[in-house]
Amino acid sequence: MAVREKATILDIAREAGVSKSTVSLVLQGSDLIRPETATKVRRAIEQVGYVYNRGAANLRKSQSNVIGMVINDLTNPFFAELAVGMERVFQSAGVVPFIANTAENPVRQEEVLRSLMEQGVGGLIISPARGTAPDAFHRLELAGIPVVFAMRRLPGSRIPAVAPDNRRGAMLATTHLARKGHRRLAFFGGSPDLVVYQDRLGGFREACEAEGIEPENITVIEGETNRRGGMACLETALAAPNPPTAALCFNDAVAFGALLGLRKAGREPGRDFAVVGFDDVAEAEHYMPALTSVSVNTDGLGERAAHMVLKMMQSGTTRAEDHVGAVNLVVRESCGPARTNKVENAR
Amino acid sequence: MAVREKATILDIAREAGVSKSTVSLVLQGSDLIRPETATKVRRAIEQVGYVYNRGAANLRKSQSNVIGMVINDLTNPFFAELAVGMERVFQSAGVVPFIANTAENPVRQEEVLRSLMEQGVGGLIISPARGTAPDAFHRLELAGIPVVFAMRRLPGSRIPAVAPDNRRGAMLATTHLARKGHRRLAFFGGSPDLVVYQDRLGGFREACEAEGIEPENITVIEGETNRRGGMACLETALAAPNPPTAALCFNDAVAFGALLGLRKAGREPGRDFAVVGFDDVAEAEHYMPALTSVSVNTDGLGERAAHMVLKMMQSGTTRAEDHVGAVNLVVRESCGPARTNKVENAR
DNA sequence: CTGAAAGCGCTTACAG
């Protein structure tokens, strides 16, 4: 078959001996068309090597079923897992979402959003980049495009969000550590510019209070939300005059870093110092030692967000109820066996 | 500002008191327009909250600068790193690529490609899914759309590929192990349906021969290309009557699995058994023990592929020279200290 | 420099 000009519905119509209206109706699966005619048209479509021009159709219909997924950091396995959960839903709905990465950069995020709008997206799922301006999604709202926040939300925004119960997750983990006998606790990584951080830290503090941990025995160390940040937090913590014996980490990456830091410091992770992560990424289970972590059901949240945006697109609304996902603590080896106060005080 | 109908160039023209041709020229940055006029138009664009309709423009121009990146497995950090390298180039070229994930599924890949074509992509970078049919990209070739293969290529295809020198990388690693005194070597993970596998295994075998490793001391164990696969390979290997003392792994994920398996088996990775990975993902450096791996310059290959497709789109060709990227062995802890034959024979 | 006109590939009433 030789290279040729792109075939259009006119070529199909000619090939099948019908009008282009008929072809269009077949393309849309209308039941106005006699089955034999439809078959004839489909054969012609194959014949001419036709590729549907969705852009032209969208232009005419002035609507679009293109969906965008804007991810803040694709190299973070957690967000990759989230994307996969969403994709599964879209796949069974027969739509191919376009993924874009903002690399945690608000400027890039603006470019990405503009491009997506120019491309005519019909709906969007966004995990906003750190430091996103409050009005970053104003254009989208104005255009009436359904948007859903995943995992992260923006303070004061009316865009619906799908996120885990971060506060409760942090409380579960902190309580677990306290009940194991730890009386000097730390929170590692993250910074207050993320709502997620405020929620997780808030839960940590609340549980500390409930368990009667003395305020002077609570250490909060901000830091990058990756391995490097975790190592740095751990170093800082151990250098303190009266160091903590356990840490809840902002996320699993930070926890992996803390575990690494412990090894470097010659401490036995789990035994000498308890570490708990957050998110329960796939790797947590296979780490050495296996990481205790707050499971947020990443896949499930992804699916939920996908369903939400699909539904909003169908009903033509930009409003929806927030969804707060259940969490639970998955206890593995990194928070070690129970410890008594005696062990803890020996340093 | 109230919600309103989408603004078009006509609205801008009215607001600015010019014709829509003038607006269009301003939009395209033509120098036919007087600066004051351009400024006036730009102000009007802001006024009416205009969003460029790229679909309409592409339809009229019958060309597109939309670029797709089709990735076979986004949850694999290696491919995520590759995607990021490509994105960097596209970003500085001012284009926002759309990423799609095939999850190593040829059927999904077909859907993704169809969708991308319907959307009117102007160029594509693909890392083909395992088990891709030889004619999977026939439609794209017919349509004259520039395509570049990244990391993986298809046997017999004329689509240009950007990939590391897999054979040489495997030889470097194998030679290193042999020179450290290992005389019984294994190759872990992967299967022959991937050209990459054939190249890496080929290099391994060639180096074994060059170093005088006896054929009966060469073990090849196929397996999944992830951690699980690595653990399984290691188990199988150790169960053999005369087990290998070192393994080159198909990729880093397999190597991490092998390292994990060693710990489970009570062996000290690096000392009791040497492990070398392939790809040198970011995590390799931070692993415990740090993983010796063949660095393929993932970022650089991504950038190269991006430049290639951009250039092809500009010159309107679908042909280009393959690029074979340089590799080098990054020696870390997982292949341990030199060993003598004596140590090796004691089991 | 600017305006009127045609056309990209499709969908959608509207007649027949």
Add this chain to the structure above:
DNA sequence: CTGAAAGCGCTTACAG
């Protein structure tokens, strides 16, 4: 069921 006609938002010669 099918055909002719208009129009989605843009770009592009072509006159002025």
